[in-house]
Every structure is written in structure tokens, then in C-alpha cells.
Amino acid sequence: MDTITWIILIVAVALIALLVFFWLLSASRGRRRFREALSEREAALSEKKEALIRCEGELAAARSLRESDAEANEKALRLLREANETALRQQIESIRSQMTAETEKLLKQREEALTKKAEETFQNISGGLGKDLKAMQEAFDAQKKSQTEGAAQMKEAMEQAVKNLQSQTSSIGAKADNLASALKGQNKTAGGWGEVILYNMLLNEGMVEGRDFDREETLRDALGQTLRNEDSSKRMRPDYILHYPDRTEVIIDAKVSLDAYSDWFAAEDPAAKEDAAQRNLQAIRAQIKDLSGKRYPHYIREGYKTLDYVVMFVPNYGSLQLAKSLSPNLFNEAYTQGVLLATEETLMPFLRMIRIAWTNYDQARNQEKIIKAAQNMIDRVHDFSKAHATMGDKLRDALRQYDIVSAKIDDGGQSILTSARQLIRLGVPKNPKKPLPEGPEEEQND
Numbered sequence: 001m002d003t004i005t006w007i008i009l010i011v012a013v014a015l016i017a018l019l020v021f022f023w024l025l026s027a028s029r030g031r032r033r034f035r036e037a038l039s040e041r042e043a044a045l046s047e048k049k050e051a052l053i054r055c056e057g058e059l060a061a062a063r064s065l066r067e068s069d070a071e072a073n074e075k076a077l078r079l080l081r082e083a084n085e086t087a088l089r090q091q092i093e094s095i096r097s098q099m100t101a102e103t104e105k106l107l108k109q110r111e112e113a114l115t116k117k118a119e120e121t122f123q124n125i126s127g128g129l130g131k132d133l134k135a136m137q138e139a140f141d142a143q144k145k146s147q148t149e150g151a152a153q154m155k156e157a158m159e160q161a162v163k164n165l166q167s168q169t170s171s172i173g174a175k176a177d178n179l180a181s182a183l184k185g186q187n188k189t190a191g192g193w194g195e196v197i198l199y200n201m202l203l204n205e206g207m208v209e210g211r212d213f214d215r216e217e218t219l220r221d222a223l224g225q226t227l228r229n230e231d232s233s234k235r236m237r238p239d240y241i242l243h244y245p246d247r248t249e250v251i252i253d254a255k256v257s258l259d260a261y262s263d264w265f266a267a268e269d270p271a272a273k274e275d276a277a278q279r280n281l282q283a284i285r286a287q288i289k290d291l292s293g294k295r296y297p298h299y300i301r302e303g304y305k306t307l308d309y310v311v312m313f314v315p316n317y318g319s320l321q322l323a324k325s326l327s328p329n330l331f332n333e334a335y336t337q338g339v340l341l342a343t344e345e346t347l348m349p350f351l352r353m354i355r356i357a358w359t360n361y362d363q364a365r366n367q368e369k370i371i372k373a374a375q376n377m378i379d380r381v382h383d384f385s386k387a388h389a390t391m392g393d394k395l396r397d398a399l400r401q402y403d404i405v406s407a408k409i410d411d412g413g414q415s416i417l418t419s420a421r422q423l424i425r426l427g428v429p430k431n432p433k434k435p436l437p438e439g440p441e442e443e444q445n446d
Contacts, residue, residue, distance in 0.1 A: 116119055193256030195239050195317045201344065202240070205351045212243045212358060219296075238296055238310075245361035247304045250354070251296045252311040252347075257283040261319040284330070288312060292337035307341045311350075317343045319344040 028273050033215035200214065207213055242250040260283055264276035297306045312334065314320045320343060324330050334341050342350070 058133075106247065194256040194313060194315045197344065198240060198252065198254050198313050198347075200353060201347065202242075205355050207242075207351070207355060207358075212354065214243075215239070217241055217431060234293070236296065238294075239313075241371060243359055244349075244354060248339055249304050249306045250311060250341075251306065253291055253296075254313045255284075255287040255291065256315060257287065258316060258319065259283070261316065261322060263320075264322065277322055277326055280319055280332075281326050284314070284320065284323045285333075288334045288339050288341075292339050295338075297338070309335065309338045311340045311342050311347070313342050313347060315344060317345070 195215075202209075202213055216237055216239060219238075225275045239254050240252040242252060244250070256335060257280070260276050260279035264273055264280060267273045267276055291310055291312050294310075295307065296310050320341065327333070331341050
């Protein structure tokens with residue numbers, strides 16, 4: 001080999017060695033960067049793992065806190081429910097105590113009024129008798145002063161006084177006998193008396209017949225057929241049916257029995273009083289059993305609901321109290337048979353509750369009507385505003401079209417008038433009956 005060849009070989013080897021050196025250097029730097037990047041990624045991954053562990057811990061803590069909050073909420077809800085139930089019981093007891101106090105007060109007032117009325121009646125009767133006896137005494141004194149003179153007048157005065165006394169006594173006795181006979185011997189009359197009292201109570205509470213209550217309405221099925229009791233085959237015709245706004249119906253039947261009670265009131269012998277009191281209790285129990293056997297709630301028309309009991313209205317408070325004195329559990333005994341005993345005083349709050357329910361129902365309906373009317377008005381205002389906006393858009397569009405057409409008519413380079421005048425100037429004849437508006441040039445020529 002010559003010298004040049006060796007030089008070339010040496011240079012080539014040197015270049016190769018240099019390339020290998022740079023390649024190794026670059027590979028070393030790449031591995032170092034790779035290791036650094038790998039370390040950074042491992043560090044980032046470690047941080048993410050730590051963050052994930054922290055998140056899992058926080059999530060577990062949040063779950064535990066949520067469970068504890070749920071338990072606390074459930075406990076608070078339970079305590080609140082118990083507190084509401086306790087408050088409701090206390091309120092019911094308070095209302096019951098208040099009603100009892102008001103009832104006792106009302107009974108006391110009525111007892112005092114009856115006592116006063118009885119005293120006035122006795123005074124009127126005894127006063128009349130005293131006047132008659134005084135007249136007799138005066139006549140007797142006059143007869144003592146002069147046995148011969150005025151004997152006929154004294155006899156006439158005595159006979160007239162006796163006639164007056166007999167007439168007053170007979171009148172009072174006849175009225176008492178008629179009243180006792182009407183209420184004692186005739187159950188229909190006595191029941192009618194109780195129904196009249198109940199009817200007046202309903203009207204005094206502001207109830208409307210035909211809406212709030214129905215009187216002696218015959219119960220019928222869905223086809224309009226008369227319903228009859230399965231046991232007695234009698235028509236189902238309660239005295240009164242009271243209606244709640246939620247289609248709940250309350251049945252009230254008036255029951256009156258004065259035979260035994262009047263015997264007890266008139267008896268003076270203790271044994272006779274005891275016998276009359278027992279008969280009075282048996283009569284009320286018989287009425288409870290009879291009313292329970294009719295099972296009115298089972299025959300209420302379809303689509304309506306009723307209470308589980310029937311109200312038995314006893315207008316004679318004394319008779320019911322006499323029976324209760326012998327049987328303190330009489331009210332519970334009646335309730336177990338589906339009958340709720342009520343007097344005029346205890347029935348009044350019940351009727352008032354129904355009246356308040358109807359008042360609230362009417363107010364709610366009026367509010368719904370007002371809200372509906374307001375919504376209709378708002379809808380109409382919306383429709384009017386929309387129509388007004390549409391009309392405005394159409395008017396503005398028409399105005400724009402008018403401006404465009406006017407621009408075509410007005411004098412100018414694109415005006416049809418200008419084009420028409422040019423045609424006339426070019427020799428097209430014009431109709432003298434339909435002249436064109438004069439342009440600026442024609443006005444200047446004029």
C-alpha cells in the first residue's frame with residue numbers, strides 16, 4: 001500500500017472511532033435521561049399512590065361521617081316524632097279537659113236556669129192559689145161579721161174561687177199529662193222530638209241541608225234500589241247523615257225514652273226509684289243494641305267512606321246521666337258495639353268541627369279559583385304581548401317594504417319615474433289622463 005492509502009485508512013478508522021465515541025456518549029446521556037425520567041415517573045406515581053391512599057382514607061371518613069349523620073338524623077327524626085306525639089297527646093288532653101270544664105260549666109248553668117224556672121213556675125202556681133185562698137179568707141171574714149147580711153154574696157164568692165182553683169189545677173194537670181203522654185207512650189213522637197232538637201242544632205251551626213247533611217234519607221245501592229237490613233229486612237233510613245268535604249259520612253240517630261226516667265223522677269220510695277233507674281238503664285242499652293244491629297256503616301253508598309261507629313244522640317241529658325251512674329262504663333260498652341253516645345253538649349263541638357272543615361274546604365276552593373283566574377290572566381297577558389310583538393314586527397316590515405318601493409318611485413338614478421320620463425323624451429307618447437308626477441327638471445323648466 002502506498003502512503004495515501006494508509007492515510008485514508010487511518011482517517012477512516014479515526015472517524016469510525018470518533019463516531020463510536022459520540023454514539024456511546026449519546027447512548028450514555030440517553031440512558032441517564034431515561035433513568036431520570038423513570039425516576040421522575042416513579043416519584044410521580046408514588047405521589048399519586050399516596051394521594052390515592054389519602055383519598056381512600058378521606059372517602060372512608062366521609063362514608064363514616066355520612067353513616068353517623070344518617071344515624072343522627074334518624075335519631076333526631078325519632079325524637080321529633082316522639083315529641084310531636086307527646087305534644088299531640090298533651091293537646092288532646094288539654095282540649096278534653098277544656099271541653100269537660102266547659103261542659104260542666106254549661107250543665108251547671110242549665111241546672112241553675114232550670115231550677116230558677118221551676119221556682120218561678122211554683123211561685124206562679126202557689127201565687128195563684130194564695131190569691132184564691134186570700135179571697136176565700138176575705139169572704140169568710142165578711143161572713144163572720146155579718147152572717148145574715150150578704151150570705152148569698154159570700155156563697156157566690158166562695159163558689160167562684162173554688163171554680164177558679166179547679167180550672168187552674170185541671171189546666172196544669174192536662175198540659176202535664178199531654179206532654180208526658182206524648183213523650184212517654186208514643187215512641188214516634190218522642191223520637192220526633194229528639195230529631196227536632198238535633199235539626200235545630202245543625203241549623204244553628206250554619207249547616208245547609210242537602211250539602212252538609214241529609215235528613216231521613218233512605219240508603220240505596222248503585223242502581224238506586226232501596227237497601228234493607230240483612231237481619232230485619234227493614235229499610236236503611238237513619239235520622240241524619242252528616243257529610244265531610246272528603247266524602248266521609250257520619251250517621252246520627254236520635255233516641256228518646258222517658259218512661260222509666262219520668263217514673264224515677266216522680267218516685268218517692270227508694271225501692272221504686274231504684275227499679276225505675278234500672279229500667280231506664282235497660283231501655284238505653286236496648287236502644288244501643290238496636291242501633292248497633294242496624295249496621296248503618298256497612299250500607300254507605302259506593303265511593304263514600306264512613307266512621308266505624310254511629311252517633312246515638314240522647315237529648316235528655318238527665319236520663320243518660322242516671323244510666324251512667326248505675327253503669328260507669330256505659331259509654332265504653334256502647335263504643336265496643338259501634339255506637340258513640342252523645343248529648344247536646346258533647347255533640348256541639350263535633351258539629352262545629354264539621355262546619356270548620358267545610359269552611360276550610362270552601363276557602364281552599366276559592367283560593368284555587370283565584371289562582372286559576374290569575375294564571376289565566378297571566379296567560380292572556382302573555383298572548384297579548386306576543387301578538388303585540390308580532391304586529392310590531394309586521395308593521396316594521398311593511399314600513400321597510402314601503403321605504404323600498406318609495407325609493408324606487410322617488411327621483412333618482414334607479415327610479416321608475418326617471419326611466420318613464422326618459423322614454424317620453426325619446427318619443428313615447430304619454431296619456432294626458434294619467435300624467436306622471438313632475439320631476440325636478442320639469443319644475444325648473446316651468
